[in-house]
Amino acid sequence: MKILVPVKRVVDYNVKVRVKSDNTGVELSNVKMSMNPFDEIAVEEAIRLKEAGNADEIIVVSIGPKAATETLRTGLAMGADRGILVDYDGETEPLAVAKVLKAIVDDEQPGLVLLGKQAIDDDCSQTGQMLAQLLGWAQGTFASKVELADGGFHVTREIDGGLETIKLAAPAIVTTDLRLNEPRYASLPNIMKAKRKPIDEKTPGDYGVDMAPRLTTLKVEEPPKREAGIKVESVAELVGKLKEKGAIA
């Protein structure tokens, strides 16, 4: 089985994101970029499936600027076999990404597409679901456990009420939640090996997809600053204040 893992280059999760002074977006110059953490979990899961003998090849794909090659190299250094860069400089929206991924799936015929449940930049959480619809495949979203079973997959999902396990026919789409696994560190020998692994360079045009955004960003602003609270002297006063605010009856 082949596994396809789409990975997105995003602002590193440790960076304190700042809004640009002209309110058109967030500051990206001189900011550390990394692989979307949920995608890293997806890469790790694919490697574990391969190490367990359940997969033969792992392909990482990124749709983004040339610099996204670094993100692909990170995936290759973790243990993926080859990469595909779909070179595109503009803003990416979930539907366009899903369309490109569908075309890649048609080419590569993977048995499983493992995606992060969302990217930490736009937090859309739509690409996996849209891809499942475009392909007409089964989907298991927000997975906290993935097992091969009955010729398909058993996926345990984190839902509001607890855990739900669903059975998917192969091929399938799975999106990863935070607790699925802890991604490994890319070791130095593997970083050096990744240098020699192939990365194909494509454009959205190669897949006949128009990436032009359908949405327009009007304005980006900092969230309002939280105002200082007040100190109360006693529990009775606290209860009184909460009643006053309608927080308790």
Place this chain on the structure above:
Amino acid sequence: MLTYPFMTPERTAFRDTVRRFIEQEVKPFASDWDEAGEIPWALHEKAGALGIFGLGIDEAYGGLGFDDVFLRAIAGIEMGRAGIGGAMASIGARNIMTGPLQALASDTIKEKALPDIVSGRKGGALGITEAGGGSDVASLATRAERDGDHWVISGSKTFITGGLKASYFVIGARTGGPGLDGISLFFVEADTPGFTRASVGAKMGWWSSDTATLYFDAVRVPAEHMLGEQDKGFLAIMNNFNMERLAMIAQCVGMAEVCLEDSTAYAVERHTFGKPLIKHQVIRHKIADMSAKIDALKSYLWMICHTIESGSMPVAEIAKAKVLGSKTLEFCASEAMQILGGAGYLRGHAIERIYREVKVMAIGGGSEEIMRDLAVRQMGV
């Protein structure tokens, strides 16, 4: 921010890996380990799995099959950023003994020791310093006498980093007359009869480092445990010092960066006299001075790495940069503590630990005084 032409994608990726490892596997436990005076052995194995002990070691013995002094420096900087030098010294101690093993040991010894040391399963330490002298290697007094097809070693070593837990040692012992031309290197296993060890006792800093005194009471080792030529050990020891010092310069960079970053972050948050600390000119000057000194040190380090990668060993520059490194760290630790005030003086704070570790960086691996002398001697005067 400076951009360095030496940062290839692989070096950057390696830096990211080590940084993340330190953030997740070391920093959260730093204070507890320092107070406990030791680190869990698992840390050696986790660091080994990253490949950081394999530079310059053949693939057949678990190494990487290549060397890159930039990668050594990057690992050193990131380990310095852990803000717990003692723990990093404990795991890194093996790096100053695997080089001589790789270069000088027989295949049998390499097969036996290197894979376990490089993977982190077992520890290795270098034993040169004695109670009678550290930087003064030529006065070394531990003796090795030939007895048939064995050497019999008698004497003691002290301030041996990693020495309490190491399974394997490379030690210097006198096989010839006094002075430089009578010293040989030996491979010694910790379970050899006659070998014992003890902790050096409470230290000012580096609490989590297992620093030992080693005793050799007629320790018999096979003749093939002599590394390299008889009586020619001094040169090997001196060559080995270069990489040790380079790693220490790199650690000074990392530790000084923590001083700058932690004190700047604090100055932004902390308010005094009705405004953030960072808005006081006296504080801004401290931050500018720390930053400039670190930039200079780091740029110096990269140029030294570049010179080594180009094929020559800048012995004098390494010595000078080591002085600059510990002086920069001393300055930054002190200024960061002034900015942090009482908060930085509390046990458990990274700056408090770093402040206690300044002196070991100024003394270990060749003291500032010896380094300056060495640098001037390289000028031929």
